[in-house]
Amino acid sequence: MSDLKKLVALLGGTDQEHRTAAAVVVGALGIKDAAAQQALLKLSERSPDEQRVALDALARTAPKKGVARSLALLAHGAPAVREAAFRVLVAAGPDIVDEIRTRRATAGEAEKRELDRVLAELGGADAFKALLDGLAAADETTARAAALAVRERVLGADKRTRKSFASTTMKVLGKKDARTPQHDAALLKILGWCEDEAALPLLVEVAQDEKRPSLVRQEAVIALRFALQEDAASKSVVDALLIAATGSDAGLARAALGTLALAKIGDANLPKLKVLATHRDHERALLAVDKLHAHGGAGAAETLVDVVLHADRAVAERAAAALLALKDAVEPALAAVLTAKDVDRARLLAELVVPRAKDLKKPQVKKVQDALVGRLADDGRGYEACLSVARAADPEGTALALRELAAKLKKQKKEERAQHALILLSHTDGATADDRLRLALAALKKSRLDPSPPARARDEAIKLFNDISGDVDVARELKRDKSVTEDQLFYLGFHFTEEGDPLGEELLQEVIARSPRSKLGKAAKNKLKLEA
Template identity: 45%
Template structure:
């Protein structure tokens, strides 16, 4: 007895382990000889999945043609591993099995049909693919879809010649379905899915025709739109393709719209695409709009920034504004559009939204526009109008030195004007909150606060006096407050007495110096007598 015959005998053993071992060895040896195929075919009826899988794999190596009658029934088994192994074994027979599969297709159950389609896909080749594609016409939608999915792996490994052959067969099938009234939408959708798997940009015109055809079943249009993701993955889509996708994104069919949006998101689109997304960015269906706003944010570029800015400044819906802001914040491309929008808006709330988005990139604003923003802020501030805050914040982030100079000049101008002390005080207050303020600025602010003080010397009143607090800060910074107050023509002796009284209470030398100045210049005036008395009390307490 030959060695091969001895191994074949293992297939008849009562021990499953020996049968499995025999099947594995016969497959590895690619054994030929009497009883090999017959023995392997016989164990297929064992009902043991592991043994069946190894026997089928062995048949795929030694030659499965004679065992086909025993293999085909396993295509409908519930064991996935066995079904896949049977598919491989049938495909191993080659083109000779195609006529047999076509014949079995006519009486196959849905499960068997899926397995037969998988076998054709596994087999590959023109005849097998032709049989599979033609079989789509008589398949139900789910079977047709499964057949298309089975083709995908085969197409991936196909060379250029095979791909062209597959493309020709698929186009031929679609043409036949077009001429045939009442063609199956499921079959057409499956064929279009296969077109996408071919990853050939030449299919774009045909896909475009189906995507635009509103008479087609939604499933067909949806598959055409999905197919663009594969067909155009290496190329930028044409304007016609973009228009078709945008049109679909606006469709009343929400599923079709979402498919179109996801396809847009997967393609290498140009900046010009942003123009076409303008409408969808404000679509009533917020989920669609949000997807587009996110897409525009990822795209970048001036046109995308323009659309995002438009949404930001026109919408009254907070959700849209927040989504647009998220896509545009920190993007240098967006700076010109945002700066322009900030200058043009008259709505303080909207200006504040723009301000929040623009501040991180404010330094990228051009010098000319910076100047415009600062001038607009100062004009509104000078006139007492609303809306200067957002402009000034952005201008300060862009150029803090220029803002400080502008505020200083405005405050000085207002201070010189008639009845504008209160506005001047407000401007100095803003200036003194920045790190660019000087001691002279702080003194000017303190002086304006002192001018409007009620000069009530009671402790509780003095404790809340802003002018005294500011003068105290200046003293601590080394500023010569006494000299400044003495030279300031805007103050009467009563002002000097009030400040002198306060700091005398604090035992600060400034108090005594100012009170002595009041005594010196007050003559016989009441305030001079008050200062003299306060000095006497201070001396007495020492």
């Protein structure tokens, strides 16, 4: 008896170990004998261990002979048997696609998932089409499993094959056949993995279709992030994503946010992100801010400035922080500072400009100073941001502008406004001792001249004259100023005398010299006698 006949005899023998060993040998040697193949088919009807080795041997020697038996065992309870049947079917090649279609039509959901796995592994146009067609009769779990099964095949394919897969998928999606949402979702998932820009119009259409279930629209939005991997998003894509991201459907919004985060947004589309950045949901708004920050450039800076002006405070602060890192931010931020009505937001933008104020050009600085003067001369409101930028850019020029404004307001009899301008001037680096003297004189005119210690401690005029007494000849200036009254001289003289400052005696002597017989003159004499 030949060795081959002995092997065939062992395959049909009574000893399980001998049957199993013989099947391993037939598979290892690749023996393609008809009798051996029939013996392997009979062996595949025995115990699970024997079924596994028999199917593995058939996969190596005669996979097409084992197709029918493998299809029957593909839903076997033993995982090892199922995997062996899977290997036989894959080894049989794409010619078995029609058999799989026929089997799938009557299979249960578990078996459908195994058949879909075979189709995905087989690859090729026919297998791919059969897989897509099979999704129509699948439940949600099976549809999802089929999509995942085909993923590795699609991602591992070359660009030409992926385009072919995408074209087939779009044709199925384009049919008016009745499909479940799960079927459409699985098809869209597969279409996304194809990474074909030709799918963009269809994906946008589905994403915007409010009649579609949320599950389907979400998959279209997710598929967009794959289709957009190489190219910047077009206007229509950005519009579709923003509509989804700002809508009331939370799941769809999350999907859109994820796609927006990964998509390339061209400069022309950047202003549209303001809609998302000013959304009431901070998570959505902050994503838009971060997207603009990451994009960078002049367009992003202009949009972020707009966000600072119009978004919620927390989002505005994030946008302002993002602007700090953009070199193109100063010009749009400065323009907004000059026109902003919201004092708080103008300050946020000014904080961005101030550190770079020395780099501003002269015409820019002049605009800031003119805006400052204009607001102070108008209603005295909303000037703070302009003031901080002007002081940082040109303290001397800003001091001059405030000095001229104070003089103009005083001439117009607008004493309150003039004093306000002087106060601002006194806190500017370019202010002089004479500027502070003018402020002190303005404050003296408003003083109640109450000589009691608590009142004098609160009096702004007293504080200002105390500050300048070491830098200005206060007595001389007060004597020269005809608008200073004897009551005011006495009040200051009384104060400085109480403080032990010689200036007090000099001022009281002036009161005596002007009105020696008046009540104030006599009071000044008495005060000097008491101090002596």
